[in-house]
Amino acid sequence: MSFESLWADQSAIGRNPETGGYTRGGWTPTEREATHWFLDQCAARGLAVESDGIGNLIAWWGASDGPGVVTGSHLDSVIDGGAFDGPLGVVSALAAIDRLRAEGFEPSVPLGVGAFVEEEGSRFGMPCLGSRVAAGVLSAEKALALTDRAGVPLALALEQAGIDPAGVGPSPLLQRMGTFVELHVEQGRGLTAPVGVASSIWPHGRFRFTFGGEANHAGTTLMEDRHDPMLTYAMTALAANKQARLAGARATFGRISVEPNGTNAVPSQVTAWLDARAADTATLELLLAAITKQATERAERDGTTLEVTPESVSPIVNFPTGLRDRLVGVLDGAPVLPTGAGHDAGVFSDAGIPTAMLFVRNPTGISHSPAEYAEQDDCLAGVEALAAVLKDLAK
Amino acid sequence: MSFESLWADQSAIGRNPETGGYTRGGWTPTEREATHWFLDQCAARGLAVESDGIGNLIAWWGASDGPGVVTGSHLDSVIDGGAFDGPLGVVSALAAIDRLRAEGFEPSVPLGVGAFVEEEGSRFGMPCLGSRVAAGVLSAEKALALTDRAGVPLALALEQAGIDPAGVGPSPLLQRMGTFVELHVEQGRGLTAPVGVASSIWPHGRFRFTFGGEANHAGTTLMEDRHDPMLTYAMTALAANKQARLAGARATFGRISVEPNGTNAVPSQVTAWLDARAADTATLELLLAAITKQATERAERDGTTLEVTPESVSPIVNFPTGLRDRLVGVLDGAPVLPTGAGHDAGVFSDAGIPTAMLFVRNPTGISHSPAEYAEQDDCLAGVEALAAVLKDLAK
Structure with missing residues (x-):
């Protein structure tokens, strides 16, 4: 399926017609609708989906065990956020997989597409909630003590989404993440090429x-x-x-x-x-x-x-330079830049998983706003870059 | 019934045990409970209660028609407000009537005790909502277009309180208000005697x-x-x-x-x-x-x-000097002072009803806060002053 039609499909979900923005707090109806869309896409591709106790998902192409190369991002948003922050990484991951399969590429290790929950922290006030719990840097006890602005505890939010809160805790999914690559829209004006590679995340x-x-x-x-x-x-x-x-x-x-x-x-x-x-x-x-x-x-x-x-x-996240340079090599010397935005990639990198990030150019630098925007040609360049990187890592 | 027991009774209604404050927005359950308490007190005294289309009340002692002397105030509060602002005027009015009846005083004109709705505007954002509508300075159309912070329209709030919104409009109650005297706790530190008389309300x-x-x-x-x-x-x-x-x-x-x-x-x-x-x-x-x-x-x-x-x-409200000086005379030269706070008395004065206000000392000047306070001796002096004023006006 083309990136363009995947994107049109996904970005229709939960769009506020008045502002043009998205409000997809973790486990809310609009975020669940986006998650169900993702599960439908995985089913249509015959990808085997694994989930963990808080609702993080990885959909696998290839062997059913052993560590693999995972890409992906998140489907939740800030309050009245833009279309790209999070979903671009998930949609590009599906499009890259489609491209590699169409090419007849046969990965030597499993390739996974991940969707991690409540990355923005817009509902429970804790950014990267899903990845932090998965990595064990936030205990189940502390996570379950969180409440949203309406006073709804996390446990109830999980139950309402059909997830048993008893399962919240460090995630077995991480054992299978041999390498993680997150593609994300850039959130400032620092990237002047269509695609760049991350050096670090600011503290x-x-x-x-x-x-x-x-x-x-x-x-x-x-x-x-x-x-x-x-x-x-x-x-x-x-x-x-x-x-x-x-x-x-x-x-x-x-x-x-x-x-x-x-x-x-x-x-x-x-x-x-x-x-x-x-x-x-x-x-x-x-x-x-x-x-x-x-x-x-x-x-x-x-x-x-x-x-x-x-x-x-x-604290600061410095992505491993070896992996970073490998991506730069695959992408013909793509520019390397830090970001001021937090990402699940930072949590996974801190957890010891070799992690890298790709950025897609943001011409205005606007993010966390309905006006957030990326050119379609740059998004397509992002899919191409991600496919090339996955091919190299899973060859 | 003594002021002390009336006060203890009334001030127990809707008190937040955590803050010590009151949140009695117009037509909310706590405000309705205070209103029902007032109606019970009127019934126990055999006072005939008249209400208007928005829920303002006057309870009459004496003849059932012709203009009279009305005192009273309001039972609603700001969000987490104090006990005195509003209720002190209503409770003092009941206590003053009890006192005059116990003395065997026979008024030559009816004496009324008023309770006017949504004076603070804490629910619908419009201060003196009840008196403004009653006086015709706020049209029924504009009033009914108001919504509270949860989006509840005034019409629905009225219906939920058992009041038909079709009746909202200029009030016949005002035809019977020959004179209005509102007793209120002072809200600054400007009054150093137990009781004072208002000169004006600031714009x-x-x-x-x-x-x-x-x-x-x-x-x-x-x-x-x-x-x-x-x-x-x-x-x-x-x-x-x-x-x-x-x-x-x-x-x-x-x-x-x-x-x-x-x-x-x-x-x-x-x-x-x-x-x-x-x-x-x-x-x-x-x-x-x-x-x-x-x-x-x-x-x-x-x-x-x-x-x-x-x-x-x-705009500024200058209370009529003749009535003001008459009160000062009855009260042995009580001090005269302006106030920065709005009151239903200002609306009624602007509507052409001869109006005066009595203030009871506020030792800290704190108001619109759970810490709002008046000494009991000053409250008792207020009841005595109000009784003396009513006796003079209705002799």
Whole structure:
């Protein structure tokens, strides 16, 4: 089946006609619909699908045991995200397999297509949830303690998707991943060729900033009598932006929750989540320290309190240079670049699986947005590159 | 029945044991429970209750027609509000009636106890919703077009409370309000005597600030490539605080809504509500202009957009000086003070009903918060003052 028709098919699932975006949180109806589409595609190709206790999937072409070469990505999305982030890697994997079979290629090891759950963490707040649990870096106990914004525990979400939560834990699927290659749309403007190869993933932290103040009447409370946590937050959001610019790093407050969130009440509490990333761990730590310092000073001025809680901190991932150079060789000297975005590939690489990533050019650099876009010719170049890489690794 | 036992009874209804606060949006189960308590109290006293099409109530002691003297307040609350704001006026009214009856006082005109719905606007976003509709300053059409945050239309909320929405409109109850006196807890620290009399209500506006930007990936988008509406909002919140201080006015951003509100996405849109109040209309207009100017300048820098929409703007209410001075006379020269808080009394005054307000001291000035508090002795002084005023007005 051609990439074009696979893509048209898949990208129709759960598209919001108003925004053009996708909201596919892990185990939600729209994400399940995309997953069922994937299973149908695997069945149509006679691929044998293996799943693990949290719902990660690998569909195998070839021998039913022994380690193989796995490619793939994820089908979930951020809230109102774009079409490419995740699905491009899964659809390109199916298209590459179709291409290799049409060519009559016979792999010497099994080739697998993986779809890993809740990579974005948009539902349960933990990025790469499926791969982290599979790799045993997040315990079943901690994973099952997660709840979504509506208060639904992970166990219930799994049950509602027909998955027994008792099975959550390190995954046998990983024993069969001899090599992992994830194709992904680039998420910045750093790639000027159609296809590139990843060098590393920037270290990345999510920190919860809890600003505490005193609820009060917005009309009657003198400005000087207030302990308004919104002001402390506002200064912190501006400080984060400034410090990230100074450090050549990234800092974003994109999520906020206000109590009581009433028009005529000074808030009692503002909770805001800082997403911070930098090229190396030292820079990331200095960035967080600089933002926290300015926030703390402002909290003293405002008579508010501040608590900073790390929700997830991922160190730098340096993909193995041998595998990387092999891909560059196959792809006639494709450019090598780092990324600021986290990926399941980073989790698998940290777990000791030889891992590489291919990027497809993003002409605008826009991602995590309905406006995310890649040219069709670049997507086709991505499929061709992935097929060439799989052929080389499984020859 | 004593004020103390009435108060203990009423303030047990819907109290959140965790915060100590109350969330009684209009026509919600907790607000209905408080309303039923009020109806039971009226029945126990043999007061004849009249209601109007939106659910405002007046319970009459005395003749069944002709204009009378009405006191009372509201039973709804802000989200996680205090015990006193609203209920103190209703409970004090019942206690004052009990006191006058125990004394054997015979009013020459009917005395009414009113409870007006959705005064805070915490559910449908429109303060003084019940009194505005009753007075005809908010049309039935506009009122019925309101929806709460969950998307429930006012008509459905009314139906769920057993009220036919077809009756929403100007209220015949107002024909019988010859005079209105609202007792209310003071909401700032401006009152140092136990009881005071209102001079005016500051002009007050609620303005919706919609900051538009471009959703993007928090990890990969260069800081200089972003159009982040959170930054424009943050600067605007700080500007509002500064400008209000400079103007001796009040400006608060207490409510915010972020799209898509994901940790790893630069927001596409931030909507925030400005509550602004000042001693006079000119100051309020200058304050809004100064905040809007700074916000617009920052939006240009951030490459974001800004739209400012007034949701409700109330001009100054000057209570009639004759009635005010009569109350001051009855209360042995009680202090006279303005308030920054809106009240149904302001709507009724604007509607041409001779209206006055009594304030009970608030030692901390905290209001719209579970920490809102008034000393019991001051509450008892309030009941005594209200009884004296009613006796004078209905003698």
